[in-house]
Amino acid sequence: MLIKICGVTTPEMAQKVAASGVDYIGLLFTKHSPRQINMDTAKLIIDSIKDYPTQVVGVFFDETPTQIAQIDAELGLDVIQLHGDLPRSGVNDFTHKPIIYVADENNLPEVLNPAKDFILYEDITPKSTEFRYFIAGGIDKDNVTALIDKHSPHGIDLSSGVEIERGKKDFNKIREFLAVVKPSYYGAFGGMFVPELLIDPIKNLISAYKNIVLSDEFHAEFIDLLNNYVGRPTALTHVKNFAHAIGLENVYLKREDLTHTGAHKINNALGQCLLAKKIGKTRIIAETGAGQHGVATATACAMLGLECVVYMGQVDAERQAPNVAKMRLLGAKVIPVTDGSATLKDAVNEALRDWASSYEATHYCLGTALGPYPFPQICAHFQSVIGKEAKVQFAKQSGGVPDVVIACVGGGSNAIGIFQEFLSDENIKLVGVEAGGIGDKVGENAARFQSGRLGVLHGNKTYVLQSDDGQIADTHSISAGLDYAAVGPWHADLFAIKRASYDVCSDSEALAAFQLLTRTEGIIPALESSHALGYLMRIAKDLPKNTKVLVNLSGRGDKDLPALLAKGVLDVTN
Amino acid sequence: MLRINQAFKDKAKVAYLTAGDGGINKSAEYFLALADSSVNLLEVGIPYSDPVADGPVIQAAMERSLLSGTTVDSSLEVVKKIREKNKDVAIIIFTYYNPIHHHLYDFLNKAKESGADGILVVDLPYEESGNYHHYCKSLGLSPITVIAPSTSAERMKDILANLNTGFVYYACQKGTTGARTGLPDDLPVQIANIRKVTNLPIAVGFGVANSTMVKEILNIADGCVVGSYLVKKLEDEITPEELKVSAQELFTI
Numbered sequence: 102m103l104i105k106i107c108g109v110t111t112p113e114m115a116q117k118v119a120a121s122g123v124d125y126i127g128l129l130f131t132k133h134s135p136r137q138i139n140m141d142t143a144k145l146i147i148d149s150i151k152d153y154p155t156q157v158v159g160v161f162f163d164e165t166p167t168q169i170a171q172i173d174a175e176l177g178l179d180v181i182q183l184h185g186d187l188p189r190s191g192v193n194d195f196t197h198k199p200i201i202y203v204a205d206e207n208n209l210p211e212v213l214n215p216a217k218d219f220i221l222y223e224d225i226t227p228k229s230t231e232f233r234y235f236i237a238g239g240i241d242k243d244n245v246t247a248l249i250d251k252h253s254p255h256g257i258d259l260s261s262g263v264e265i266e267r268g269k270k271d272f273n274k275i276r277e278f279l280a281v282v283k284p285s286y287y288g289a290f291g292g293m294f295v296p297e298l299l300i301d302p303i304k305n306l307i308s309a310y311k312n313i314v315l316s317d318e319f320h321a322e323f324i325d326l327l328n329n330y331v332g333r334p335t336a337l338t339h340v341k342n343f344a345h346a347i348g349l350e351n352v353y354l355k356r357e358d359l360t361h362t363g364a365h366k367i368n369n370a371l372g373q374c375l376l377a378k379k380i381g382k383t384r385i386i387a388e389t390g391a392g393q394h395g396v397a398t399a400t401a402c403a404m405l406g407l408e409c410v411v412y413m414g415q416v417d418a419e420r421q422a423p424n425v426a427k428m429r430l431l432g433a434k435v436i437p438v439t440d441g442s443a444t445l446k447d448a449v450n451e452a453l454r455d456w457a458s459s460y461e462a463t464h465y466c467l468g469t470a471l472g473p474y475p476f477p478q479i480c481a482h483f484q485s486v487i488g489k490e491a492k493v494q495f496a497k498q499s500g501g502v503p504d505v506v507i508a509c510v511g512g513g514s515n516a517i518g519i520f521q522e523f524l525s526d527e528n529i530k531l532v533g534v535e536a537g538g539i540g541d542k543v544g545e546n547a548a549r550f551q552s553g554r555l556g557v558l559h560g561n562k563t564y565v566l567q568s569d570d571g572q573i574a575d576t577h578s579i580s581a582g583l584d585y586a587a588v589g590p591w592h593a594d595l596f597a598i599k600r601a602s603y604d605v606c607s608d609s610e611a612l613a614a615f616q617l618l619t620r621t622e623g624i625i626p627a628l629e630s631s632h633a634l635g636y637l638m639r640i641a642k643d644l645p646k647n648t649k650v651l652v653n654l655s656g657r658g659d660k661d662l663p664a665l666l667a668k669g670v671l672d673v674t675n
Numbered sequence: 676m677l678r679i680n681q682a683f684k685d686k687a688k689v690a691y692l693t694a695g696d697g698g699i700n701k702s703a704e705y706f707l708a709l710a711d712s713s714v715n716l717l718e719v720g721i722p723y724s725d726p727v728a729d730g731p732v733i734q735a736a737m738e739r740s741l742l743s744g745t746t747v748d749s750s751l752e753v754v755k756k757i758r759e760k761n762k763d764v765a766i767i768i769f770t771y772y773n774p775i776h777h778h779l780y781d782f783l784n785k786a787k788e789s790g791a792d793g794i795l796v797v798d799l800p801y802e803e804s805g806n807y808h809h810y811c812k813s814l815g816l817s818p819i820t821v822i823a824p825s826t827s828a829e830r831m832k833d834i835l836a837n838l839n840t841g842f843v844y845y846a847c848q849k850g851t852t853g854a855r856t857g858l859p860d861d862l863p864v865q866i867a868n869i870r871k872v873t874n875l876p877i878a879v880g881f882g883v884a885n886s887t888m889v890k891e892i893l894n895i896a897d898g899c900v901v902g903s904y905l906v907k908k909l910e911d912e913i914t915p916e917e918l919k920v921s922a923q924e925l926f927t928i
């Protein structure tokens with residue numbers, strides 16, 4: 102469905118709208134409109150969206166064809182929209198450009214070309230036509246679904262339906278509208294790009310999510326398991342020594358390392374396995390990078406009596422050996438994957454291939470906030486408990502809200518788990534930390550927001566590290582859990598609309614943080630989580646001393662010790 | 676598009692290979708050799724680093740091809756070389772979405788110019804297809820739609836309702852590409868279901884690995900697609916002539 106928002110009046114709004122994946126924005130020059138803009142504003146708007154695929158439509162109500170041509174010459178419009186008799190009389194002048202022609206009861210002009218032009222039906226019923234068409238006229242989030250069913254349009258033209266007062270667009274309303282029309286997307290990102298075979302299983306999962314996971318009954322059962330099996334709520338710890346060591350005072354860690362199995366992954370794994378059981382699946386497959394999601398899934402399966410198969414890249418299986426043994430001890434079958442880079446991406450490939458033949462009895466328990474919709478949503482939902490607890494605990498301990506919330510980002514599950522609860526308060530800075538690895542070159546890191554570009558991997562549209570030719574790039578990180586070429590679509594959206602920022606932490610910075618937290622606080626963090634801490638160490642000097650910082654300590658470091666000790670990078674000489 | 680119709684006039688014999696497997700020139704020779712056998716529709720696969728719909732044989736072919744330096748452009752070069760020598764054989768391009776989504780229109784345009792008649796984007800379902808069908812239509816390329824064993828009757832209707840060019844590709848097995856030993860029992864029923872909602876010809880593929888399966892398929896469907904069975908032969912240094920003989924044996928009905 103093409104989305105057009107008509108009457109955008111500021112560059113700020115235009116940028117956010119374009120970043121949200123809206124296909125067209127309409128600019129109005131008509132004196133009688135509350136949405137009228139002048140040429141200078143139009144230029145600023147066009148400049149503000151030049152890096153997006155969004156197209157600029159000049160919308161003309163009462164201009165003469167000559168005036169329209171002048172405006173076009175000055176602005177370089179992508180599309181010309183002709184309303185009213187005067188503009189429409191010039192339809193012959195614009196055959197070199199895509200036209201949106203507003204239909205009336207008369208026949209369509211012969212010069213229109215279905216290969217490039219659109220018809221817009223405003224308040225009149227679309228006639229069946231060889232043209233692609235928009236519908237318009239008071240469309241909002243409440244009436245749009247019925248209108249789409251009735252008229253099967255190619256596009257929706259919106260204006261007053263996403264305004265907070267006449268002539269004033271409201272970003273929240275626009276986002277609410279997009280969520281209705283494109284439910285599988287987070288702004289411009291997400292979707293379900295999978296082979297036809299998997300569409301039906303995915304649709305079944307969508308209804309299971311809506312009907313079961315979101316029910317009160319399921320929620321109660323899930324919370325009971327979180328409290329009495331996982332050991333939630335996890336502590337929030339004010340780490341004063343660590344804070345002092347880096348020149349700060351108020352650093353708080355959300356202690357996901359204290360969960361059963363030692364990382365946040367159990368929240369999602371348990372939720373999904375519980376759901377799988379309810380919908381009659383008997384077998385669970387999972388991919389794992391650091392092995393934490395694999396261990397969590399194997400644990401949930403042992404407890405719930407489900408068969409478990411875990412795919413793990415050969416490279417990861419070697420560097421996270423304790424977790425491989427644990428999974429096998431728990432009764433799971435671990436299948437090492439030797440294809441490609443033999444890391445997380447390749448494990449996801451194999452899990453998807455397995456699911457394509459096994460979906461009838463098997464649930465694919467995807468371990469992070471990515472994949473085809475609804476996987477990112479399901480994972481974010483189960484991980485949201487982190488932020489909910491942290492917000493209450495933070496208020497209690499520090500008497501307010503954090504100034505900044507920091508989390509490492511592999512696929513993005515622990516980060517979205519803690520961010521969600523703070524999204525609506527724009528004063529709280531949210532920072533995701535990616536693996537900076539050993540350098541800036543492709544293949545030396547997993548910094549999707551630094552050098553990735555828009556792509557489609559594992560079923561969703563997001564930022565992907567790839568070659569110019571669209572082949573997925575190899576990645577590197579000292580931590581298996583961050584060593585992945587794509588990032589969850591919700592993060593891609595938060596980045597695009599600038600609600601969160603993303604930075605990197607190198608392998609060596611992460612190692613330094615790993616050791617500092619261990620020595621100052623007696624807490625051994627996972628290498629993944631150490632990236633969030635390593636970033637904080639680097640930027641601490643630029644922060645006011647009393648900045649209130651909340652870091653999601655996503656997991657504990659036991660799993661990393663054998664590989665790190667073998668490498669000789671830890672100080673164990675004393 | 677006319678060539679696709681022509682291929683289905685009798686029965687379409689469709690053969691898949693990965694572009695650039697064996698190098699660009701050799702790859703074109705393989706395709707041309709197939710076109711010299713009874714094969715009348717070539718499926719040219721663009722290699723991709725993460726082919727989740729493919730089993731081990733095609734994965735390995737894609738890896739070989741990428742290692743030898745094949746790109747999206749050089750894959751189209753293969754199409755061009757085939758077309759220069761053979762004006763009649765129908766050609767469709769098989770691809771994953773990531774390598775082409777960035778410049779979708781330009782890519783489709785180049786595909787058309789290089790001589791392709793149709794295109795199949797395996798991980799671009801109907802829900803996500805956006806401008807894709809419009810572009811194909813305006814360029815005169817047939818978008819080939821896949822129906823799977825899991826596709827519901829209602830969905831089949833939605834997907835196929837507005838399509839009037841090319842053919843329907845029924846991928847008759849669950850799982851990924853790769854040779855199987857037999858055909859699923861529900862094949863006749865599934866084909867009948869598809870015929871209820873479209874007049875387009877139907878080609879059946881996925882796992883076809885011997886001439887008995889080919890015969891069975893062509894008895895009830897309009898075309899038969901063979902992939903992994905032929906791709907596997909390229910693992911050993913087979914000559915185009917030998918490949919032609921294999922295809923001839925396979926498709927003799």
Ligand SMILES: Cc1ncc(COP(=O)(O)O)c(C=O)c1O
Nearest residue numbers: 393511512513514515582629656
């Ligand atoms: C402890 C820990 N933290 C973080 C991650 C990264 O994943 P995500 O970004 O989904 O939280 C992993 C992944 O394996 C992990 O084990």
